[in-house]
Amino acid sequence: MIRKARIKDIKQIQDLINSFAKQNLMLPRSLNELYDNLRDFWVFEKNNKVIGCSALHVCWQDLTEVKSLAVLKKYQRKNIGTQLITACIEEAKKLGAKKIFALTYKPEFFKKFGFHKVKHSDLPHKIWAECINCPKFPNCQEVALLKKL
Ligand SMILES: CC(C)(COP(=O)(O)OP(=O)(O)OC[C@H]1O[C@@H](n2cnc3c(N)ncnc32)[C@H](O)[C@@H]1OP(=O)(O)O)[C@@H](O)C(=O)NCCC(=O)NCCS
Numbered sequence: 001m002i003r004k005a006r007i008k009d010i011k012q013i014q015d016l017i018n019s020f021a022k023q024n025l026m027l028p029r030s031l032n033e034l035y036d037n038l039r040d041f042w043v044f045e046k047n048n049k050v051i052g053c054s055a056l057h058v059c060w061q062d063l064t065e066v067k068s069l070a071v072l073k074k075y076q077r078k079n080i081g082t083q084l085i086t087a088c089i090e091e092a093k094k095l096g097a098k099k100i101f102a103l104t105y106k107p108e109f110f111k112k113f114g115f116h117k118v119k120h121s122d123l124p125h126k127i128w129a130e131c132i133n134c135p136k137f138p139n140c141q142e143v144a145l146l147k148k149l
Contacts, residue, residue, distance in 0.1 A: 002083050005041035005053070010034050012050035013041060016070050025105055026070060027134060040067070042087045044080050051075045054084035056091050060124055062098035064088075066110075069102075085113055093149050100149060103127075103142040115145035122146070 005013065014034055021028035034041075037055060044052035052071040059065050066088045071080045092100045101123060102110050120128075123144055131137050 001046070002042060002044050002087055005038055005043045007035075007038060009041070009043050009050050009053075010038065013043065013053045013068075016050060016053055016072060017068050020070050026068070027136075029068060042084055044071070044075075044084060046075070052080045052084050054088050056088040056100075058095065058097070059126060063124065064092040064095070064097040064100045065127070066100060066102045069104075081109065082113075085110075089113065089147070089149070098149055099146060101127075101144060101146045103144055105142060107143040107145055110145045110147075113147065115147040118144050118146045120144050 010031065014029060014031060017026055017029050020026040037057065040055040040057050042054045042056075043050045052075065054069040055067040057065045057067055066085060069081065069084055069088075071078075071084070089100060100115075101118070102115060104110060107115075107117060123146075131140065134140065
């Protein structure tokens with residue numbers, strides 16, 4: 001079942017994201033960052049356990065970002081990622097955003113949902129503020145992808 005995240009989910013969300021971060025597939029997230037952005041998050045719950053998550057962040061007047069999309073390895077390829085990204089896209093539309101972007105090491109997954117590759121410099125400067133604090137800066141291999149809504 002997909003639903004908006006609750007405070008009690010945060011630890012499981014962090015464990016999920018950081019397990020992939022250890023494999024260099026995602027960026028790690030601190031508890032502080034997750035609590036601050038709790039209301040951005042969607043979770044997929046099964047048997048009272050968080051097995052997937054995604055987040056929609058409002059960046060600017062017409063721009064939103066999909067962040068922290070992850071599904072526990074055991075449950076991948078069961079359409080859960082599709083439901084999580086679709087929830088973010090639909091939420092962005094409801095909010096009146098014109099564009100949604102993602103920074104990812106998995107561009108092929110996002111392309112299935114109408115995202116296309118853009119240059120990092122096509123995104124506003126504000127987006128890069130977060131990058132300065134990343135251990136991978138400035139040698140980041142993440143691909144920037146954008147979808148018009
Ligand atoms: C990317 C991810 C969220 C996809 O979740 P998922 O639940 O497996 O996705 P779905 O089952 O909805 O997949 C839908 C389709 O997308 C494609 N797809 C899924 N994972 C893919 C991948 N890793 N690479 C390319 N295409 C992929 C497939 O065509 C799939 O359909 P199929 O299984 O019928 O072939 C998941 O693999 C994951 O958590 N990866 C580790 C974290 C990560 O890399 N996150 C990326 C965003 S930062």
